[in-house]
Amino acid sequence: MARTATRYVCQSCGSVQAKWVGQCPDCSEWNTLQQEAAAVVTPFAAKHSLAGGGRVLELARLDSEVALPARASTGIAELDRALGGGLVPGSAVLIGGDPGIGKSTLLLQAAGRMASAGLGVAYISGEEAADQVRLRARRLGLAKAPVALASATSVRDVLTTLASGRPPALLVIDSIQTMHSDTLEGAPGTVSQVRAAAMELIRYAKSSGCAVVLVGHVTKDGQIAGPRVLEHMVDTVLYFEGERSHQYRILRAVKNRFGGTDEIGVFAMGQEGLEEVTNPSTLFLTARDRPVSGSVVFPALEGTRPVMVEIQALVVRVATGATPRRAVVGWDSSRLAMILAVLEARCGLSLSTCEVYLNVAGGLKVNDPAADMAVAAALISALTEIPFPIDAVAMGEIALSGEVRPVSHAALRLKEAAKLGFHEALIPAGGAAVKGMKPATFRALGQLVDHLTGRA
Known part of the structure; x- marks a missing residue:
């Protein structure tokens, strides 16, 4: 037995x-x-071979004609951008974020607009009662949107209800950690329950052509709670970033089987919900009416969208014997240590006895290595107290040898900078020329130091 x-x-x-x-x-x-x-x-199952007894699969050629998937617009352009152009029928989308960041608000707005456009939408809430969702919809001005609403936690009840009628174009599950499958033992939110509930909902999406959006809780580290296999099961993973005390929110795609990754959508939390921000560069630039030392603008690239970001640096000398502090917000602290070492070893700047503070304005997190040159320029400006030109941008990757290397999509970045009123670009040698931008090229970091300090 x-x-x-x-x-x-x-x-x-x-x-x-x-x-x-x-x-x-x-x-x-x-x-x-x-x-x-x-x-x-059982002994039989352990010895039984899987080489027979199944059905023969039909193998297709790799060069077979495949039509591009049709997409349904959510009615929110920034959400469509993060999704790669809209929702693909039969796809599964996982969206995560800190509590209170605006996940439910964004999805309720998208559900209301799609329903108002004539598409079938079902919203299943496992955390709130139906009346609570109605009150939020009333505050968002979506009280008359024909959204099918229910409050349930049983996956069997949800799938039975959906099977009794025509499949909707969009199904929102808020959240996947509250769903429970009666085929397994365990409380909702456990690894087995989250995996089983997600698998049943994804299977329904693939068989019916309904786009399913799952809301996932996040841990204290910012990762979606539960096993990472949940991210492998879905087609698209979106993260909602931002501080609850800050009005701006960034929706970032970290996985997308139907589009590019690292696309972002920018929103601002207003009185009537989340509002789209069509020109995010204005959010990440402070009032630049006069030059300030330690402030440099970097043309970042988020997916296919160029965004102007302000890099702020502060260098403070400390007393002899004290341990200098390094504080970084919005950038990699290990990369800052590398830039400081290159400036000291290759350029002769004394930074080992200084406290260094680096900040990316607006709350954006920059992971682009092209920001090395902008960070170095901000540190040089803060150390020498020489203001960086107010109408200039800087970009380039810095090697440990002090060499300045080219960056990807340089022309696209500079075109966006020229559109926003910048006239000078500090770029690596051999960079692309853009109309309206005066280039200043550098092959080594030491040339940048000479240029900013007037020793060139």
């Missing part, structure tokens, strides 16, 4: 252990292992 085995699954990383321990040996989280029933293994 088959014996039922038990296992312990970590609710943080999904690792499986044979016995319970207080700390997960894989992710080092405490008290995250929960007991689950393992699959029943």
Whole structure:
């Protein structure tokens, strides 16, 4: 007779252990292992071969004609941009973000606009009652939108209800951690329940052609709670970034099977919900009426969208013997340490006895290596107290040898800068020339130091 085995699954990383321990040996989280029933293994199942007994699959050629998927607009241009042009029928989208960031507000606005456009929309809330969602819709001006609304946590009830009628064009599940499948034991939110509920909803999306949007909770590290396999199961993963005390929100695509990644949509939280920001460069630039030392504009590239970002640096000398502090907001602290080392070793600037503070204005997080030159220019300007030109931008990647390397899509970045009124560009040698922009090219970081300090 088959014996039922038990296992312990970590609710943080999904690792499986044979016995319970207080700390997960894989992710080092405490008290995250929960007991689950393992699959029943019989001697017949262990010895049975899978080489026969199944159906023969029809293998297609790689060069077969494939039509591009049709997309449905959500009625929100910034959301469509992050999705790659709109919702693809039959796709599964996972959206995560901190509590109170605006996930439910954004999806309710999209659901209301799609329903008002004549598309079928179903909104299933597992965290709020139906009346609470109606009150929010009234505040957003969507009280008359024909959205099918329900409050449920059973996946069986949801799929049974949807199977009784015509499949909607959009199904919103808020949130996936509250859904429960009665085919498995365990409380909602556990690894097995999240995986099973998501699999059933994704299977419904693929079979019916309905686009399913799942809302996911995030951990204290900003990652979507539950196993990372949930991100592999869906077609698109979106993260909602921003501070609750700040009115601006950034919707970033980190995975998209039907479009490019790293696309962003920018929103501003207003009295009537989330409002689109069509020109995000104005958000990340402070009032630039006079030159200020340590302030440099960098033409960043978020997906296919160029965005002007202001890099702010402050250099303060400390007393002899004190340990200088390095504080970074919106950039990689390890990359800042590398830039400081190159400035000191290759350019002769004394920064080891200075406290260095670096900030990306507007709350944007920059991961582009092309920002190296802008950061270096901001540090040089802050150290020498020589203001950077107010109508200039800087970009370029810096090597450990002090060489300044070209960046990708330089012409696209500079065209956006010229459109916003910038006239000078500090770029690597051999960079693209753009009408209206006066280039100043550099092959080494030392040439940039000489240019900014007037020693050229």
